[in-house]
Amino acid sequence: MSWACQSRRGVAASTVPSLGSSRAVIFQALELFLQIFPSLGTMATLVFQALENGETDSMQEHYPFQAIETKWQQYWEDHGLFATDVSDATDKYYCLMMFPYPSGTLHVGHGRNYIIGDAVARYKKMRGCRVLTPMGWDAFGLPAENAAIKTGTHPRESTLNHIAAMKRQMRAWGCGYDWAREVTSCEPDYYKWTQWLFLKLYERGLAYKKEAAVNWDPVDQTVLANEQVLPDGTAERSGARVEKKMLSQWFFKITDYAQRLLDDLEKLDGWPERVKAMQENWIGRSEGARIDFPLVPRTDGVADREPAIPCFTTRVDTIYGCTYMVLAPEYPGLTELVAGSPQEAAVRDFVVTAGRLSAIERTTEGDKNGVFTGRYVINPYNQERIPLWVGDYVLLEYGTGAVMAVPAHDTRDWAFARKYDLPIRLSIQNPDGTLDLVTMEEAYVDDGVVVDSPPFSGEPNREAIPKMAAYAEEKGFGRAVVQYRLRDWLISRQRYWGAPIPIIYCDVCGLVPVPEEDLPVTLPMDVEFKPSGESPLKQHPDFQQVSCPHCGQPGRRESDTMDTFVDSSWYFFRYLSARDDHQAVDRARADKWMPVDQYIGGIEHAILHLMYARFFTKAMHDMGLVDCEEPFAHLFTQGMITKRSDQDGQLYKMSKSKGNVVSPDALIAEYGADTVRLYTLFIGPPEKEAEWNDAGVEGAYRFLRRVWRRVYLHRAWLPAARDLPIDPGTMQPAERALYRKLHESIQRITRDLEGAFHFNTAIAQIMELMNALDDIPVSADAPAAVRAVYRETLEAVVLLLSPFAPHIAEELWGELGHAPSILQADWPAVNEAALHRDEVEMVLQVNGKVRGRIQVAADADHAAVEEAALADKQVQKWIEGKTVRKVIVVPGKLVNVAVA
RNA sequence: GCUCGGGUGGCGGAAUGGCAGACGCGCUAGGUUGAGGGCCUAGUGACCGCUUUAGGUCGUGCGGGUUCGACUCCCGCCCCGAGCACCA
Numbered sequence: 001m002s003w004a005c006q007s008r009r010g011v012a013a014s015t016v017p018s019l020g021s022s023r024a025v026i027f028q029a030l031e032l033f034l035q036i037f038p039s040l041g042t043m044a045t046l047v048f049q050a051l052e053n054g055e056t057d058s059m060q061e062h063y064p065f066q067a068i069e070t071k072w073q074q075y076w077e078d079h080g081l082f083a084t085d086v087s088d089a090t091d092k093y094y095c096l097m098m099f100p101y102p103s104g105t106l107h108v109g110h111g112r113n114y115i116i117g118d119a120v121a122r123y124k125k126m127r128g129c130r131v132l133t134p135m136g137w138d139a140f141g142l143p144a145e146n147a148a149i150k151t152g153t154h155p156r157e158s159t160l161n162h163i164a165a166m167k168r169q170m171r172a173w174g175c176g177y178d179w180a181r182e183v184t185s186c187e188p189d190y191y192k193w194t195q196w197l198f199l200k201l202y203e204r205g206l207a208y209k210k211e212a213a214v215n216w217d218p219v220d221q222t223v224l225a226n227e228q229v230l231p232d233g234t235a236e237r238s239g240a241r242v243e244k245k246m247l248s249q250w251f252f253k254i255t256d257y258a259q260r261l262l263d264d265l266e267k268l269d270g271w272p273e274r275v276k277a278m279q280e281n282w283i284g285r286s287e288g289a290r291i292d293f294p295l296v297p298r299t300d301g302v303a304d305r306e307p308a309i310p311c312f313t314t315r316v317d318t319i320y321g322c323t324y325m326v327l328a329p330e331y332p333g334l335t336e337l338v339a340g341s342p343q344e345a346a347v348r349d350f351v352v353t354a355g356r357l358s359a360i361e362r363t364t365e366g367d368k369n370g371v372f373t374g375r376y377v378i379n380p381y382n383q384e385r386i387p388l389w390v391g392d393y394v395l396l397e398y399g400t401g402a403v404m405a406v407p408a409h410d411t412r413d414w415a416f417a418r419k420y421d422l423p424i425r426l427s428i429q430n431p432d433g434t435l436d437l438v439t440m441e442e443a444y445v446d447d448g449v450v451v452d453s454p455p456f457s458g459e460p461n462r463e464a465i466p467k468m469a470a471y472a473e474e475k476g477f478g479r480a481v482v483q484y485r486l487r488d489w490l491i492s493r494q495r496y497w498g499a500p501i502p503i504i505y506c507d508v509c510g511l512v513p514v515p516e517e518d519l520p521v522t523l524p525m526d527v528e529f530k531p532s533g534e535s536p537l538k539q540h541p542d543f544q545q546v547s548c549p550h551c552g553q554p555g556r557r558e559s560d561t562m563d564t565f566v567d568s569s570w571y572f573f574r575y576l577s578a579r580d581d582h583q584a585v586d587r588a589r590a591d592k593w594m595p596v597d598q599y600i601g602g603i604e605h606a607i608l609h610l611m612y613a614r615f616f617t618k619a620m621h622d623m624g625l626v627d628c629e630e631p632f633a634h635l636f637t638q639g640m641i642t643k644r645s646d647q648d649g650q651l652y653k654m655s656k657s658k659g660n661v662v663s664p665d666a667l668i669a670e671y672g673a674d675t676v677r678l679y680t681l682f683i684g685p686p687e688k689e690a691e692w693n694d695a696g697v698e699g700a701y702r703f704l705r706r707v708w709r710r711v712y713l714h715r716a717w718l719p720a721a722r723d724l725p726i727d728p729g730t731m732q733p734a735e736r737a738l739y740r741k742l743h744e745s746i747q748r749i750t751r752d753l754e755g756a757f758h759f760n761t762a763i764a765q766i767m768e769l770m771n772a773l774d775d776i777p778v779s780a781d782a783p784a785a786v787r788a789v790y791r792e793t794l795e796a797v798v799l800l801l802s803p804f805a806p807h808i809a810e811e812l813w814g815e816l817g818h819a820p821s822i823l824q825a826d827w828p829a830v831n832e833a834a835l836h837r838d839e840v841e842m843v844l845q846v847n848g849k850v851r852g853r854i855q856v857a858a859d860a861d862h863a864a865v866e867e868a869a870l871a872d873k874q875v876q877k878w879i880e881g882k883t884v885r886k887v888i889v890v891p892g893k894l895v896n897v898a899v900a
Numbered sequence: 901g902c903u904c905g906g907g908u909g910g911c912g913g914a915a916u917g918g919c920a921g922a923c924g925c926g927c928u929a930g931g932u933u934g935a936g937g938g939c940c941u942a943g944u945g946a947c948c949g950c951u952u953u954a955g956g957u958c959g960u961g962c963g964g965g966u967u968c969g970a971c972u973c974c975c976g977c978c979c980c981g982a983g984c985a986c987c988a
Contacts, residue, residue: 231984274982277904281984288988313988326988368986393986403988411901412986485987606983682924684912688905689981693912699924702939709939761914764923771923843919848969850919888968894918898968 059715059815063708065672069807073171081823082121082176084132086576089592093129095121096575096632098601098609099138099185099568102162106169108662108680108692109641109654115677116638116686116757117600118175122803123753126827132593133176134575136183137163140191140564142220142237145497149529155497156525159186169664174673174806181578185567190574191499192520193584194567197616198502199513200623206253207491209511213330213396214490216245221533222494223249225563226487227282227608244355250501250560251488254615258283258484261614270634272687275606282607284485288314289469291404291478293325293377296385300340305333309377309388312399312483316468317461318406320453321427323417325377326370326389326403328396329354334373337388343374347390354392368393368416379404380477381453381468391416399483407443414443427453428461489612491563496527496535498561506548506555515549521557535559568609569616572596572631584625591627599632606637636757639689641680651691662692674805675701681759681804703767704808707801710773710794711812717780717787719817724788728834735789738776742793743834745769749800750827759804766800769793791816796828843894844869846878862889869895 076082097117100110121133137159144155144162163184170177183190201207215224219240228236235242254261262283265276292308311325327334329351338344350371370391377388393412394403407417407424417424428448429435435444450456450464459467472478492501500521502514514521524543527536537543537559548555570584576593577586601609610632617631642651643660652658667676679700684690711718728739745765752758752765778790795816802809802822813822837858842865844852852874856865866887869875875897882899889895 274904278983281903284984284987286987311988315988391986393988395987398987405988410988412988415986483987485984603982679924682912691912693925696912696925703924705938760912761923764914767923841919845918845969848918853919886968888918890918890969894969896918896968 059712061709061712063705063808065674065704065808068811069172069174069673072807072810073174075810075820076176076823079821081821082133082178083180084130084178086132086589086593088130091129092593093124093131093598094593094596095124095131095133095598096572096596096600097133097135098599098605099136099571100166101138101141101143102159102166103143104162104165106166106664107654108664108667108676111173111664111676112638112641112680112686113600113602114170114173114175115680116636116759118173118806119677119681119759119803120598120600120753120757121176122806122823123827125823126799126802126825128826132575133178134181134183134578135170135177135179136181136571136575137185138564138568138571139163139184139186140498140561140567142495142497145495145529146220148497149531149533152529154525156186172668172673173664174677181575183571183574183578185499185564185571186497188520188522189581191567193574194499194562194570195502195514195519195521196516196584197570197620198562198566199516200625201252201619202513204619204623206256206619207250208253209248209250211246211248212251213244214247214249216243216247218243220495223247223490223492225490225565227489227611249490250492251490252615254489254612255484255486257615257618258285258486259482260618261486261611264614264630267630268633268635271632272635272637275603275610275635275637278606279611282486282611286314286483286485288312288481288483289316289465289472289478290400290481291316291319291380291472293379293404295337295388296376296378298375302340305336308477309402310400311402311404312481313404315406315409315465316472317450317456317464318409318427319379319381319404319468320450320456321406321408321425322379322386322404323407323423323425324387324389324405326391326394326405326416327373328394328401329390329392330396331390331401334390337375338373341374343372346371347373350390368412368419370416370420380472380475387422389420397487398485408437408440409443409445411443411445425452427451489563489615491566492560493563494535495561496523496529496537498564499567500537500561501558503558504546504548504555505558506551506553508553509548509550512548512550512555518549535561537561565609565612569612570620572613573620573626585620587626590625594626594628595631595633598634598636600636600638602640603637610635636687638686639684641683641690641692643692654692662694667697671697671701672704672807674704674808678704678763678805682763684760686757686759703770704805707770707797708808708812710770711798711815714778714780714790714794715815718791718794718815721787721791722817724784724791726788726792727785728836731785731789734776735786738772738793739789739834740837741769741772742789742796743830746796746800746828747830747835750830753803762800763804766797769797773797798822799825799828840892842869842892844872844875845894845896846875847898848896851875851878858892865889865895869897
């Protein structure tokens, strides 16, 4: 909807809220100011004179960003411009920022996220969309609990304080949200439903408890999911070296969804390829075969628990080259396998030594150690007896924890076989037929022809793979299988500040889920934080002691809480029914509003949060809670803002420890939020990293002041110029050119904002348009056509600028005679007629080098253009004495004369 | 090793196969000012030339190729960044 022009200045002055100062006050302030700075000169004097002459009411020459910004922030709030009625989803646009953790203070790097999101939301509103932009808090988490241990302040108190501080910062940035939908994950009205979803997952077998070797963070005193351990074996959050511990823990069965999580990536056209590739890597699907190698029975007659050892391989084609088998040191049943044998002690020692290695040492490619178990297995393809080893290069977590070793065709097996002098046998020959064990210096891992593998010899190895797997299946000792790298998501945390896992342990009934009607399991507030880091829930009798919901006998509550990534895996549904105490998600609303149209956040969540949220959405779909299967239709990951550290001159992402944090507060005080926003968006392509440069902020400030001053200078006649007719047909060349430039700019800026968010080039285009505007001399006495185009252009500049610098745009929109809010105005439309040119400039090239340029009629035909080009003086000079071979004419662009 | 990005002035960065360096920062000169700041004007890739007239050569990590024409497409390298990685 667009606001029809209401009237000229009079109405504008009364409908647009004034800056709040009476003229008398301004006079006094100015006089005082001039006494202190008697030479301030022009600017102050001009304002003074203007006021005295009664020329202006409220507009100042100086750009009063402070007053404007607070005024409009208040206005947007008071008028509910970001409140959205979700009962209607016509032209819906769900624009979501990633759930922020309330750390307390935001820096300009965080700001990039909110500013991009706000610019998108404002643009979409002006395009007529029903935009939903909610905000909330990922409010559970360790930093608050660790702080409580140090300072004694309860995490809830510090968290709520941080939330209030961050809300103030977001407001100061001019970012608008539908605060009525705010959700806070640490409050019972939210975590009740996190617990409820846990119960639903439990009912479906997707939440389960098992004893497993898990990642233990000795600093944070809790277990971690695989996704929260960095490749170097340190904890993503605390930086501590992660240890392996056998513990009984809660998991979510995300592996059940591995294939769907992989397949559906293809549907996500609106996601960056990079993120999809990262998820694909993480899921790590590999196709291969599982083959059972029967154990050669023990000589002492004791039976083995399992008669065969299964192993997974992607290279079943090389199985005739298998000369030994290796088990992981943690292989279950290993002790029984070697019990009573002469190798028992050696194996036990080896397992202990390997267990002492850190995750890094174990998983870094390098020296491989192992020991013979004294046992043998049979290769089912050729009935050969091969030795069974234990080796530290075999991981229990991948495949079956057992590897068939083919040293001739696997680099790791090669190294191991060389070290322990194990036999090596060729089973793949290279295409040249030149492979020879005597001369080989490394494993041959490429393709070739299967050899010495009856009945498969002579087959190209790729073709042999399915045939050999089928053979195993037929004979009953194996089959083709798909293996994933993705493991189940470990969600237990031995910490206080999280959603309690709603489970009760009863000596009689065992593990009993808390009945739905008893939710939420509330976190007790009267707790003591101990320096040991132990969860206060462990020692809290009122919390722990509970009677079993089944039998009424005394039971004990689970004292672990859930990983905070559980909270953030479903919050985007909760925004749609944030205050609903009867259900987690209102299905009708979710079906109308989901998926999120645009999700905006940091690349650091490419795997963790985004994978978990996709899993939750699919699980919720399968439970019949929601229709959608993918939560985020379009994902935009903005690059980090870095800054050179004063300490070592290197570029880092902003962090307190590097001393390179830029706070928005001081910048907003000095330049205003609009300047900070404009600079943040102009700094570079938003998906890429960008280096913060304080000098660049000045440029943005200068530009906004320039726009302000144009409106100020012409404020006397601009609003009235609205009634002047605009007719490109009768314009003089200069206005015609400006008018064309205006519409070219609208076209370009709109294109830059649709799809890819090219804010940097969009802003550059507005700047160019302003430069063109300044080339037109204008005043109240200028011809009507000039004033009309000038006004039209300046007004468009204000509209085009408004998603980026909304406060100044609102203010100038008022000065141009419009009623607020500019958010309700229409985005400028391209006038095709304005783009038309009668004459175009064409570049003249000779052999691809620019030699001149000519003006030709826009509709000139090929022959006419060619003739004009060849007649050009410069072209003549360069083709003189040469033979013209070819003349290429690119209509409206250039002519290239090829000569020899 | 595999996968994905990227390499363009002093700097951040622009360029549906068609004028390389838009826009901004910085810098230089001039104007306004008592001065400073601010603002305005002009210039600003390198090299050569232009004392009246001005243009030329080179240039987008390196080497090839396709094309009338390549920052852009293809092939082979080098370097930087990110993710995964003793994954069988």
